[in-house]
Each structure stands twice: as structure tokens, then as C-alpha cells.
Amino acid sequence: MTKALRIGIAGLGTVGAGVVKILAARGDYLAAACGRPIELVAVSARNSNKDRGIDLSGVRWESDPMALARADDIDLVAELIGGSEGVARELVEAALKAGKHVVTANKALIAHHGTALARLAEEKGVALNYEAAVAGGIPIVKTMRESLAGNEIRSIHGILNGTCNYILTEMETTGRDFADVLKDAQDLGYAEADPTFDVGGIDAAHKLAILASLAFGTEVDFANVHIEGIEKISATDIAFAREFGFKVKLLAIAEKVDGGVVQRVHPALVPEGTPLAAVSGVYNAVAVDGDRVGHLVLEGRGAGEGPTASAVLSDLADIARGLILPPFILPAKKLKAPAKPAMDTHKSSFYLRFLAVDRAGSMAAITQALAQASVSIERIVQRGEAGKKASGDGRLPVVFITHETDEGTMARVRALLAEHEDVAGTPQVVRIEDGELR
Numbered sequence: 001m002t003k004a005l006r007i008g009i010a011g012l013g014t015v016g017a018g019v020v021k022i023l024a025a026r027g028d029y030l031a032a033a034c035g036r037p038i039e040l041v042a043v044s045a046r047n048s049n050k051d052r053g054i055d056l057s058g059v060r061w062e063s064d065p066m067a068l069a070r071a072d073d074i075d076l077v078a079e080l081i082g083g084s085e086g087v088a089r090e091l092v093e094a095a096l097k098a099g100k101h102v103v104t105a106n107k108a109l110i111a112h113h114g115t116a117l118a119r120l121a122e123e124k125g126v127a128l129n130y131e132a133a134v135a136g137g138i139p140i141v142k143t144m145r146e147s148l149a150g151n152e153i154r155s156i157h158g159i160l161n162g163t164c165n166y167i168l169t170e171m172e173t174t175g176r177d178f179a180d181v182l183k184d185a186q187d188l189g190y191a192e193a194d195p196t197f198d199v200g201g202i203d204a205a206h207k208l209a210i211l212a213s214l215a216f217g218t219e220v221d222f223a224n225v226h227i228e229g230i231e232k233i234s235a236t237d238i239a240f241a242r243e244f245g246f247k248v249k250l251l252a253i254a255e256k257v258d259g260g261v262v263q264r265v266h267p268a269l270v271p272e273g274t275p276l277a278a279v280s281g282v283y284n285a286v287a288v289d290g291d292r293v294g295h296l297v298l299e300g301r302g303a304g305e306g307p308t309a310s311a312v313l314s315d316l317a318d319i320a321r322g323l324i325l326p327p328f329i330l331p332a333k334k335l336k337a338p339a340k341p342a343m344d345t346h347k348s349s350f351y352l353r354f355l356a357v358d359r360a361g362s363m364a365a366i367t368q369a370l371a372q373a374s375v376s377i378e379r380i381v382q383r384g385e386a387g388k389k390a391s392g393d394g395r396l397p398v399v400f401i402t403h404e405t406d407e408g409t410m411a412r413v414r415a416l417l418a419e420h421e422d423v424a425g426t427p428q429v430v431r432i433e434d435g436e437l438r
């Protein structure tokens with residue numbers, strides 16, 4: 001058997017500890033599958049005394065993770081710390097410069113510095129693999145990079161954040177509140193170190209920017225992702241959406257339009273009966289539309305120890321087998337600078353919820369205001385008709401589903417309703433996404 005692939009792991013949290021467990025449990029099988037063993041030589045984490053339920057006897061402990069990049073007895077550094085800057089970035093750069101392969105689960109790092117790091121890896125002839133960074137255990141990076149190369153990709157629609165999908169599902173099925181469910185997701189090891197990255201849509205945007213680069217052969221362009229999180233979604237919205245036949249999901253979408261690729265992350269109403277509407281809990285899914293393959297949907301667990309470590313192991317196994325590919329679908333110097341079409345020309349139907357003042361003629365005045373703004377209404381639900389007020393202050397919850405209109409018009413309508421004498425407060429507006437999902 002050829003000599004071992006000698007690895008150093010930085011970070012022994014949810015993901016790092018999961019990787020050590022798989023190496024211990026399946027070391028012999030992996031050695032046979034790869035033609036050589038994957039040998040854990042050294043590790044580094046913040047606390048050397050913590051019990052992680054893993055056996056590190058015979059493994060060197062480095063208090064400084066940078067020592068892994070310098071060590072002569074290490075061929076590959078697995079960066080499982082996290083963060084787009086600081087020690088994670090320094091470690092990955094140093095390891096690549098030292099001619100070592102790198103495997104990382106760090107989507108923030110790849111989203112911000114992926115193109116430059118890919119250039120560095122290619123100059124040194126080493127691998128930079130990051131399967132765990134996008135949609136956890138789903139082999140989507142491998143699918144995009146290796147299996148769909150014969151396709152011109154038209155769009156990607158993803159549920160890319162396990163924490164958000166878990167929260168939305170729990171809110172729907174149990175009626176529990178947001179903060180309570182977020183705490184569960186943290187306890188289960190799903191959430192980022194800063195959970196506002198999850199609920200604010202930033203984590204999904206990191207993953208989307210990476211997928212868009214793989215899909216369209218462009219540089220990773222995180223700065224141009226339109227990002228909205230799920231913080232504004234209430235149990236009321238989820239219940240109304242259900243009444244209209246929709247689920248509420250945080251979607252991550254990259255699609256070709258005239259003038260380039262639009263990348264957007266936002267909550268959306270998704271029609272029940274479509275593949276993405278059925279994705280629940282910590283599960284992620286990616287729906288790809290390619291000109292030859294047509295629609296393809298991959299679904300699996302997007303976060304947590306087992307699924308994420310499984311993806312890291314797939315990267316390690318590829319490198320042990322000698323499969324060293326450019327990190328993105330094209331060599332880094334051939335990645336095109338992305339065109340950046342404006343989001344405000346994007347069109348969809350919208351869900352619009354607000355409190356209408358309960359007086360004769362208020363609905364007529366509101367619908368007239370929408371008609372004047374050229375927005376037509378497909379469906380209306382108004383609570384508290386026949387004189388039954390929904391709240392004691394004379395305000396009635398109303399939901400409109402609009403026909404297709406563009407973002408710019410909807411922004412104007414929202415502002416107009418916020419100022420309208422028959423509307424209390426600012427309306428809730430959520431996009432409806434149905435075209436490409438069936």
C-alpha cells in the first residue's frame with residue numbers, strides 16, 4: 001500500500017470531532033477504498049482538556065493551529081474552525097503556500113476569498129476541497145464540479161440553511177416561537193457561532209455565492225447577493241400561507257436573466273406539492289435546472305455532526321485517491337467576472353399582509369390604491385368579516401396574493417400602504433416563488 005495521507009485537523013467542535021470519529025470507525029475501510037490510509041497526525045483546538053468523546057491517543061496536540069501548516073509530517077490541513085478572517089484564513093493561506101492540500105467546511109471563507117484561494121491552490125498544484133461548506137451532507141459541490149459539466153445551468157433553487165429550515169418547520173408544526181426553536185438548533189450543533197448569520201440569511205448567501213460560481217463559471221461574488229433573513233416571518237404568516245396552499249421557506253436562488261446572474265436569498269412562499277415545499281427540519285435541498293439534464297433535486301441533511309463530517313471525509317478520500325481538481329469548475333484564472341443585474345426588475349407574485357382599519361369602504365380604498373399602482377390582486381383573505389372584529393382596536397388582518405409584478409412596483413406599494421389612512425403599520429411583504437419549482 002502507498003504511504004499514508006497524513007492530515008492535521010484544526011478545530012474539534014461539532015464538525016472536527018465528527019471527522020475524528022469517522023476516521024476511527026472506518027479507517028480500514030477508507031484505506032482499502034483509497035489505496036492508502038488516511039492518518040491523523042496532529043490536531044489543534046482551543047481547549048486541550050475538553051472531553052469530546054474521541055480518542056486522541058498517539059495524535060500530537062498543537063496549541064497553535066498555524067503549526068499544522070508548518071509541519072513537515074503533514075500533507076493536508078483540515079480547517080474546521082470557521083470565520084472568513086483571522087486564524088481560519090491565515091491557516092488556509094499558510095497551508096496552501098506550504099504546498100499542503102486543504103479541506104474546509106468554511107463557507108464564509110470560500111464565499112469571501114474563494115477565487116484568490118483557488119488561484120493559490122492551483123499555483124501550488126494542491127487541492128482546496130469544501131464539500132461540507134455547501135448543504136452539509138449533500139454532495140452538491142461534487143455534483144456541480146464533476147457530474148454536470150456537460151450542462152449549461154439555467155438556475156439553482158436551494159434550501160441551504162438547516163437552522164432556518166428547522167426553525168420554520170418547528171414554528172409550523174408546533175407553533176413554538178422563534179427564539180425557543182433557535183436555542184434547540186444551537187444545542188443540536190446546527191447554528192453558526194454567530195446565529196444571526198443563519199437567521200439573517202448570510203450563511204445561505206455564502207453557500208449560494210459558491211454554488212453560483214460552480215454553476216456559471218464566474219468568480220465567487222458574495223458582495224452581490226441580495227439577502228433577507230427569516231426574522232420578520234411570524235407564525236401568523238406561516239398559518240396564512242398554509243391557508244393559501246404554500247409553505248414558507250428561506251430560499252437561495254441563482255438564475256440567469258438578461259444581463260447576467262441574479263443571486264438572491266429571502267423567505268418565500270413555495271407551493272405545497274413541489275419538491276422544495278416538502279423539505280423539512282434540518283434537511284437542505286438543491287434544485288438545479290440544466291439545459292441537458294433538466295430538473296434535478298438533491299436532498300439531505302444540511303447541518304450537524306454526521307452529515308457535515310461525512311462531506312469532509314468525501315473530500316479527504318478524493319485527495320487520498322489522487323483526485324486533485326481545480327477548486328471551482330474552471331481554472332481560477334478563467335473564472336469570469338460576474339455581471340450584476342439589478343434586483344428591482346425581478347418579477348414575482350407577492351403575499352401582502354396588513355391590518356386594515358375596520359370602517360365601511362376601507363377595503364375598497366385600499367384595493368383602489370393598489371390598482372392605481374398597477375398591482376392586481378389574485379386572492380384576498382380578510383379576517384373578522386360580518387362584523388366580527390379580529391382585534392379589539394377595530395383593525396382587521398388582511399392578506400392579498402398579488403398577480404406577478406416587479407420588485408420596484410412592490411416596494412412603492414408597500415410604502416404607499418404604510419402611509420395609507422386605512423392601513424395600520426407597515427405591511428408584511430413576502431415573495432411567492434413557483435415558476436421553476438414544479
Ligand SMILES: NC(=O)C1=CN([C@@H]2O[C@H](COP(=O)(O)OP(=O)(O)OC[C@H]3O[C@@H](n4cnc5c(N)ncnc54)[C@H](O)[C@@H]3O)[C@@H](O)[C@H]2O)C=CC1
Pocket residue numbers: 010011012013014015016044045046047065080081082083087105106107108132133136189190191192193302303304305308
Ligand atoms: N455545525 C455544522 O452543522 C456545520 C458547520 N460548518 C462549518 O464548519 C466549521 C466548524 O463549525 P463547528 O464545528 O460547528 O464549530 P464549533 O464551534 O463547534 O467548533 C469550532 C472549533 O474550532 C476551535 N477553534 C476556535 N478558534 C480557534 C483557534 N483560534 N485556534 C484553534 N482552534 C480554534 C474551537 O476550539 C472548536 O474546537 C465552520 O466553518 C462552520 O461554518 C459547515 C457545515 C455544517
Ligand SMILES: N[C@@H](CC=O)C(=O)O
Pocket residue numbers: 133135136160161162163164190191192198203302303304
Ligand atoms: N449553520 C449552518 C450549518 C451548515 O452549514 C446551517 O444551519 O445550515
Ligand code: NA
Pocket residue numbers: 131132133134135136137138139140141311
Ligand atoms: Na455538501
